[in-house]
Amino acid sequence: RAKSTAHNMYFVYENKMADNINAHLTLGGGLRKAIEEEQFVLHYQPKIRLPDESVVGAEALIRWSHPELGMISPDQFIPLAEESGLIIPLGEWVICRACRQLQEWREAGYRPIKLSVNLSSRQFMQADLVDMVQRILEETGVDPKYFELELTESMLMADAQQSIEKLHGFRKLGLTLSIDDFGTGYSSLAYLKKFPIQTLKIDRSFIHDLGLDCDNDAIVKATVAMANSLNLKVIAEGVENRTQVDILNSYKCQEVQGYLFSKPLNSVDFALYMDIHGFYNVSVAVENDSV
Numbered sequence: 059r060a061k062s063t064a065h066n067m068y069f070v071y072e073n074k075m076a077d078n079i080n081a082h083l084t085l086g087g088g089l090r091k092a093i094e095e096e097q098f099v100l101h102y103q104p105k106i107r108l109p110d111e112s113v114v115g116a117e118a119l120i121r122w123s124h125p126e127l128g129m130i131s132p133d134q135f136i137p138l139a140e141e142s143g144l145i146i147p148l149g150e151w152v153i154c155r156a157c158r159q160l161q162e163w164r165e166a167g168y169r170p171i172k173l174s175v176n177l178s179s180r181q182f183m184q185a186d187l188v189d190m191v192q193r194i195l196e197e198t199g200v201d202p203k204y205f206e207l208e209l210t211e212s213m214l215m216a217d218a219q220q221s222i223e224k225l226h227g228f229r230k231l232g233l234t235l236s237i238d239d240f241g242t243g244y245s246s247l248a249y250l251k252k253f254p255i256q257t258l259k260i261d262r263s264f265i266h267d268l269g270l271d272c273d274n275d276a277i278v279k280a281t282v283a284m285a286n287s288l289n290l291k292v293i294a295e296g297v298e299n300r301t302q303v304d305i306l307n308s309y310k311c312q313e314v315q316g317y318l319f320s321k322p323l324n325s326v327d328f329a330l331y332m333d334i335h336g337f338y339n340v341s342v343a344v345e346n347d348s349v
């Protein structure tokens with residue numbers, strides 16, 4: 059009997075593997091069509107300032123709203139989009155959608171909020187990326203000071219000199235630049251300072267262990283202190299409990315993001331979230347209504 063259970067489990071396992079492979083092929087094949095049919099949505103996760111815990115911004119996170127498979131997370135299809143090169147049109151769609159959303163919220167009467175968008179490696183290597191971002195900002199009328207790009211260390215290190223030029227191009231447009239998942243790469247903060255960046259986002263693996271591991275706490279504390287003295291804003295991602303907030307407050311970390319405050323929300327729910335947090339500006343809404 060034990061043997062047959064093990065046997066069954068083996069088949070379950072094998073079927074799961076087959077499912078994964080099928081999912082990979084199905085997703086990869088469906089991606090091009092999904093882009094044409096705009097089967098994607100952006101969700102928005104608030105960014106919270108410490109210590110007052112006011113809402114200061116949001117990060118746009120893509121999801122694939124698949125007609126048969128339901129919501130698919132970016133970790134499952136961004137790598138496929140990278141491999142196939144479809145990240146180029148998809149990445150452009152994300153920037154466009156994020157900028158339009160910012161303007162839609164403004165028109166609906168919300169005070170402006172700063173929105174960040176993630177870039178991936180191949181997208182960052184795109185030669186006309188700066189021009190593309192400039193064009194979308196102009197077309198949508200978004201004030202670049204409300205727009206931020208999140209990049210990773212490895213993206214910048216692939217070709218440091220070219221990266222620096224690109225980042226200066228973005229800075230000339232007036233937007234801000236953030237290093238995402240900081241601490242998972244191999245670069246030192248001293249080296250990173252060669253790049254014109256404004257924000258450091260500490261990876262959630264470090265935040266997860268806050269208060270549980272002295273060495274980890276020391277790393278976070280030192281990172282926040284060094285970032286502060288280099289005039290970089292620090293934000294902690296993946297904050298899930300009060301202990302983490304208290305520790306980050308004591309380290310003088312400026313911003314937090316995580317499930318404790320809110321999961322990423324669809325645009326309707328994010329608008330409700332802004333309502334609750336005082337972002338609805340009555341006078342602007344009246345002005346718009348009368349036009």
Ligand code: C2E
Nearest residue numbers: 119120131132133136152176177178296297298316317322
């Ligand atoms: P990321 O930019 O580091 O985003 C943070 C991820 O952590 C998000 O997962 C978010 O939903 C999740 N998260 C937020 N708070 C918590 C928390 O308190 N606990 C835990 N456990 N997780 C939390 P998501 O949305 O699945 O995105 C995963 C990654 O996919 C992102 O990591 C980013 O690298 C990439 N990605 C998302 N949207 C885009 C996009 O539009 N373009 C590109 N190129 N990449 C994207």
Ligand code: MG
Nearest residue numbers: 117176208238
């Ligand atoms: Mg990010």
Ligand code: MG
Nearest residue numbers: 238239259295
């Ligand atoms: Mg991150």
Ligand code: MG
Nearest residue numbers: 239261262295
């Ligand atoms: Mg991350």
